[in-house]
Each structure stands twice: as structure tokens, then as C-alpha cells.
Amino acid sequence: MKTVNQMRLSFPSKSRNEAFARGAVSAFITALDPTVSELNDLKTAVSEAVTNCIVHGYRRKNGTIYIYASVREDNTVTVKIRDKGVGIEDIEQAMQPLFTTSPEEERAGLGFAVMQSFCDKVRVKSAPGKGTTVTLIKKIGADE
């Protein structure tokens, strides 16, 4: 199916950019006339993925986060969030609800569970030492 729109973003892995990232993705899909709940779902999922890049991918050190978002003819939105950080050794374990490597930071370990619950599909590609790409897919207008 044809891609009708796309955008790219890159920004430093600072926690103040979490709000910017979800706001930018949300502005990008506004033209698709999403419901309040669809918009909130995608914003929440993006926020989780970007936080993962900052806290886990780059372990709070400086790095760059890349977002690529695209819209297909059928209003399916794909958002790829990528870091070039440490990567994930065991993706299955990382995706387990309540699993976290940062309990001292009060991370609840719910990031992937929230992404999965708020999107239609979530894909994770990662290699230790190379980084992680999370792909969020959500169809806008499926609610009605």
C-alpha cells in the first residue's frame, strides 16, 4: 500500500525531549482526524519508546534518538523510534511486564506492555552494542 506522508526527526536523548517527541508525532497525525483516545494512545506509546531510548538505550548518556513516521493510504500510522545505544540482550525478557533494569529510578517495567496495549502492533529489533529500533503500528479510524 502507498505511503501518503512521512516525516523524520532526530534529537538529543534528553528527558525534556520526551514531551517534544510525542507532541511532534501527535501533530503529524492530526490531519488524519484521530479520536482523542487514538491520539492519546499513540502519544503514550511514543513516550514509552523514547523514554526507553534515554534510560536504557543510552543509559542517560548523550546520544541521538531518531524517529521516522509514515502514513499509508488506509490511515495506518507507523512510527519507528531508534537509538544507537547498548541494545537489548534478551528482547523477550525485556518485554515481560514488570521487568525492569532500573528499579532504583522507579521504572515500573511497563513500557513495552503499554506500547503493546496502546498500538495494533509493536516490533522490536535490537542487537547488543548496536542499538534498538521499536516500530509502533496503529490504524487511525479503526475505533469507529
Add this chain to the structure above:
Amino acid sequence: MLKTEFNNNTLTVYLDGEIDHDSACKIRQRIDCSARSLCPRLLCMNFEKVSFMDSSGVGLVMGRYRQMKLLGGSLRVTNVPDRIYRIFAMSGLEELGVLR
């Protein structure tokens, strides 16, 4: 970002705006600082004016739950908007009996 109120041994925190990993760190510091100096019997977190929350909010609540236990008090979470409740429901927080 947040208003607090203290009476009858209850510290009420009115959360406001967006709760993410960035703001949760600051909110946590503010609440813990007040709780340590006032030693309330009950900490009440009011979510009525929260417009956005990701799972950082769950960490914030769980952390305050533990903190209040250490201080010999308890926690209550109130006025949670529906779209935010969904994340709390996923977290198992319901079983702690703090949600109202």
C-alpha cells in the same frame, strides 16, 4: 506543576499537566521533600488535572506507596481520569487498594 495542601495529618498533592519520565523525577522530589518534613499519616495524590501520563506515573505512585510505608503512613490515589486509569489497571496497582 503541583499544589499541595496539609491538614488533619493528610498531605494532598494536586498533580497537574503531563506526567512522564522527565516530570515524574521532579514531582517525586517535591512530594518526598514535603512528606519527610510534614510526616503525614495519609498522602493523597489527586490526578484530576493530569492531561497525560505514561508508565512513569505508575513508578511514581508505587514509589510513594513504599515511601509512605517507611514513614508509617498510607497512600490514596484519587480522581483518576479514565484514559489514565487504563495504565494503572495494567500495573496491578488496584491490588494495593490505594485507588479511589
